[in-house]
Amino acid sequence: MGVEFDRVSKHFGAVRAVDNLSLAVEDGEFLVLVGPSGCGKTTALRMVAGLETPTAGDIRIDGRSVLGVEPRDRDIAMVFQSYALYPHMSVYDNLAFGMRQRKVSRAEIDARVREVADMLAITPLLQRRPRELSGGQRQRVALGRAIARRPRVFLMDEPLSNLDAQLRLHTRAELSELHRRLQTTVIYVTHDQVEAMTMGTRIAVMRDGVLQQVAEPQRLYDEPANTFVASFIGSPAMNLLRGELRAEGGQLRFEAPAIALTLPPAFAPVPAGPIVLGIRPEGFERRPVPAPGPITGTVVLVEPHGPDLYVTVDASGQSVTARLDPACAVHPGDTIALVPDGRGIHCFDHETGRRLA
Numbered sequence: 001m002g003v004e005f006d007r008v009s010k011h012f013g014a015v016r017a018v019d020n021l022s023l024a025v026e027d028g029e030f031l032v033l034v035g036p037s038g039c040g041k042t043t044a045l046r047m048v049a050g051l052e053t054p055t056a057g058d059i060r061i062d063g064r065s066v067l068g069v070e071p072r073d074r075d076i077a078m079v080f081q082s083y084a085l086y087p088h089m090s091v092y093d094n095l096a097f098g099m100r101q102r103k104v105s106r107a108e109i110d111a112r113v114r115e116v117a118d119m120l121a122i123t124p125l126l127q128r129r130p131r132e133l134s135g136g137q138r139q140r141v142a143l144g145r146a147i148a149r150r151p152r153v154f155l156m157d158e159p160l161s162n163l164d165a166q167l168r169l170h171t172r173a174e175l176s177e178l179h180r181r182l183q184t185t186v187i188y189v190t191h192d193q194v195e196a197m198t199m200g201t202r203i204a205v206m207r208d209g210v211l212q213q214v215a216e217p218q219r220l221y222d223e224p225a226n227t228f229v230a231s232f233i234g235s236p237a238m239n240l241l242r243g244e245l246r247a248e249g250g251q252l253r254f255e256a257p258a259i260a261l262t263l264p265p266a267f268a269p270v271p272a273g274p275i276v277l278g279i280r281p282e283g284f285e286r287r288p289v290p291a292p293g294p295i296t297g298t299v300v301l302v303e304p305h306g307p308d309l310y311v312t313v314d315a316s317g318q319s320v321t322a323r324l325d326p327a328c329a330v331h332p333g334d335t336i337a338l339v340p341d342g343r344g345i346h347c348f349d350h351e352t353g354r355r356l357a
């Protein structure tokens with residue numbers, strides 16, 4: 001079922017937790033709501049669940065307003081980061097609980113519990129109590145409980161946050177696979193941009209209660225709407241450099257102290273003057289050249305990542321990180337020149353941060 005936020009706001013006193021949010025989550029979509037702590041993700045989710053009432057606007061599920069509909073009558077399942085299981089019940093009973101509440105027949109309950117347990121590989125745990133499970137196993141039971149209910153919509157709030165790195169990776173893949181099979185609408189909240197990029201059909205980026213951009217993961221990476229999205233999506237973050245754009249002898253030049261670049265012709269429509277130039281760390285030639293060069297700076301940080309070497313230089317007060325070949329002999333204190341390879345370059349308005357090209 002589709003979920004629609006129609007100019008939804010939620011204010012807590014002076015705090016605008018969610019501000020005029022309009023967003024249509026399509027039927028069967030896996031929409032990830034992402035943004036830094038406090039940007040309003042959880043509040044948005046809780047309004048869909050019926051745990052908060054919007055200050056203004058409307059929320060529709062399958063085209064019908066759910067304002068005034070009790071949480072239990074909305075037919076959605078929510079998985080929180082603290083997956084509260086019933087401690088005195090077995091895993092089986094935890095999985096069955098929601099269906100018993102809905103007066104599903106005993107045979108049907110048994111069939112669904114076994115199906116979900118099988119799907120999540122928790123069949124051997126069905127008779128255990130939550131305290132006899134590991135964190136990861138409890139997480140699966142919580143997910144299983146939501147899935148067994150076969151809701152119209154899943155709401156998930158950082159459901160992987162309590163798992164260790166390996167289990168997180170595994171469960172991430174499992175959730176994506178589950179979504180592919182069930183084709184149920186999912187709204188998934190996280191502050192982890194990697195989780196967002198790998199799981200989302202689309203990603204909605206929020207900041208201070210305001211939706212910044214909603215798009216497919218690759219589009220968000222390739223065409224960020226503003227400097228906030230640009231620096232939030234991608235790791236390490238995009239370099240944002242202040243300087244002047246000049247048109248000289250048929251060429252476009254970007255200039256700042258210690259920086260002088262010729263930009264590809266695609267940037268011709270950007271008016272000359274002050275701009276913010278964005279270059280991803282992966283948008284450089286893999287080897288630096290002797291200084292001076294396009295971006296000249298003193299090396300301040302060298303971080304080996306196995307296949308890549310991330311090197312950060314100070315270019316006359318602006319910090320620039322580049323992904324280089326790990327075979328490069330680069331050391332803190334060296335003066336080197338970084339060479340953009342012409343891909344992954346973006347221009348933003350120097351005042352508003354809005355994307356220009």
Ligand code: ATP
Binds near residue numbers: 015
């Ligand atoms: P996190 O990633 O840290 O969970 P979030 O993006 O989910 O953050 P919300 O929990 O939605 O953010 O909170 C958004 C803003 O609303 C915050 O400034 C928060 O302090 C405020 N807020 C949330 N719930 C309440 C409440 N019940 N009363 C007052 N303020 C609240």
